[in-house]
């Protein structure tokens with residue numbers, strides 16, 4: 133699958149603003165891949181596909197999770213967490229994306245997880261720091277991504293956990309596992 137094929141797949145499913153976000157994530161992911169010695173082509177494809185399922189009806193996302201033995205506990209958490217695992221499954225089944233690392237990057241782009249691969253970390257950070265994002269702490273994470281990708285991922289995880297806690301929201305365990313893993317690895 134090349135860039136244009138990936139774009140053709142996702143474009144009909146995204147609003148213009150989300151499509152623009154997707155292209156910015158792809159740009160940032162390519163830069164991070166180049167800087168960190170990852171495959172630029174894989175980073176670009178994973179980024180273009182990452183929010184494919186963002187606007188699928190919730191019943192469809194629920195069905196994809198249930199019918200494919202994805203973790204059932206996802207359904208106990210915020211539905212915002214469903215579109216990554218669902219996209220992972222659809223690109224595998226409908227679009228023949230065979231590369232496990234690309235698919236895992238899509239799967240974990242919202243929550244993160246422990247022991248993220250380089251490609252997973254790149255997509256996780258690119259989604260967080262793309263130039264259209266403007267939440268508190270993003271500028272620090274952006275600057276950190278220039279020199280230390282894992283430290284930038286750690287900052288994104290810490291900020292997200294702090295934000296969710298401040299809003300009295302639940303935090304999916306993989307997000308804690310990702311944070312703990314990087315806290316240990318970076319100390």
Ligand code: DGI
Nearest residue numbers: 183210212241242243244259292302303304307
């Ligand atoms: O799809 P995007 O908007 O580009 O970004 P995303 O897929 O990273 O979604 C991030 C949103 O998910 C963010 O606003 C926080 C929300 N969220 C809800 N529960 C959790 C969560 N994010 C994480 N990392 N962990 C959660 O448990």
Ligand code: FE
Nearest residue numbers: 182183241242
């Ligand atoms: Fe997303």
Ligand code: FE
Nearest residue numbers: 241242259260
């Ligand atoms: Fe994200």
Ligand code: FE
Nearest residue numbers: 157182183259
């Ligand atoms: Fe995104």
